[in-house]
Amino acid sequence: TYTVPSTSKNLQLQFTTRLSLPIFTGSKVEGEGTLSIALVDTLTREVVVMGKESLLKVEIVVLEGDFEDGEGNDWTAQEFNNNIVKERQGKRPLLSGDVFVGLERGIGTVGDVSFTDNSSWTRSRKFRLGARTEDGCYNGVRVREAKTESFVVKDHRGELYKKHHPPVLEDEVWRLEKIGKEGAFHKRLNKEKIVTVKDFLTLLHLDAPRLRKILGTGMSTKMWEVTIEHAKTTCILSDKVHIYYLESPSKTAVVFNAVGEVRGLISEKFVSVDDLTEKEKV
Structure with missing residues (x-):
């Protein structure tokens, strides 16, 4: 120096x-x-x-x-x-x-x-x-x-660059707020194979810190929150779920939706995540 x-x-x-x-x-x-x-x-x-x-x-x-x-x-x-x-x-x-x-x-x-x-x-x-x-x-x-x-x-006008409210899973990821088409955030996400809103939401639910790291310091905390809030309004039209059985005698299974978000538990019956106790959530 x-x-x-x-x-x-x-x-x-x-x-x-x-x-x-x-x-x-x-x-x-x-x-x-x-x-x-x-x-x-x-x-x-x-x-x-x-x-x-x-x-x-x-x-x-x-x-x-x-x-x-x-x-x-x-x-x-x-x-x-x-x-x-x-x-x-x-x-x-x-x-x-x-x-x-x-x-x-x-x-x-x-x-x-x-x-x-x-x-x-x-x-x-x-x-x-x-x-x-x-x-x-x-x-x-x-x-x-x-x-x-x-x-x-x-000019950032017209449908070509328009954000979708609400977005759908198949939308390209730049349809989310604060992610400009062909901009730096868009390029970083694409480099990590995050191409659609579904890809974005899935990584958000499975490994949010990694998603935050991919977007980098150029995205402020406020911008991150705006993008996340917009992503969470996505219409998840798919009824498809993923069931993960835990290795335990109780034969309990965790139910995820199409983007990796926990929706509930199956033990003797299905229990929605909203009805789980704090202990069960952990």
Whole structure:
């Protein structure tokens, strides 16, 4: 690790990973990894982990997609600010959510940020994300802003990307709230062979911690709860059940529904899970 002396003139913000594409309005902007912003010394390429500058407050902004580096791979704070895109007249702010990021030991994780409008109306038809300090400086020292690669933002409208209320077991998993079609969560789930709502619910009932781990830290606790609540409204039209006999003299069996949720016990007769004692549930 490296501590930048206060006399350094080589501070720069950087996004730590590329964005996960495509990006749609209303869906959380994701990175290919955890989307974070780091303060680095451009001479050593090390993250600034000590000093007050490692605790900077950073603002995320939207830039014109054709904003390129100036001479010597640099730009002024004024040039950066001149390329910030504001919302169209009468529209909501272009970025919604946690647009301020607090750095700790030189790194801050981007929270739940989404676009409220597409990029088709701008001069390049593309956006970039940028990150800046309040005035482009820290204690009079220039802090060069960060910017991502350029990208298109598409409207998240129409049946093609619509969530289902309620979902059905055969729906693709991105029909659940907070899981964007072809977004980072969708890709992670598909990689683990979780393709349908049924797959999602089955793993939720059988191994919820593993499902949570697959979705990763990019999905906040609040987002997780919203997704789970939506999944639990699923219409389970199948009468199919799975019966698991316990190894005991009582010949007791546990009854699961089509997605691995416990529905009751069979001993001498079927007892619904709602009618079980606390001891029987254990």
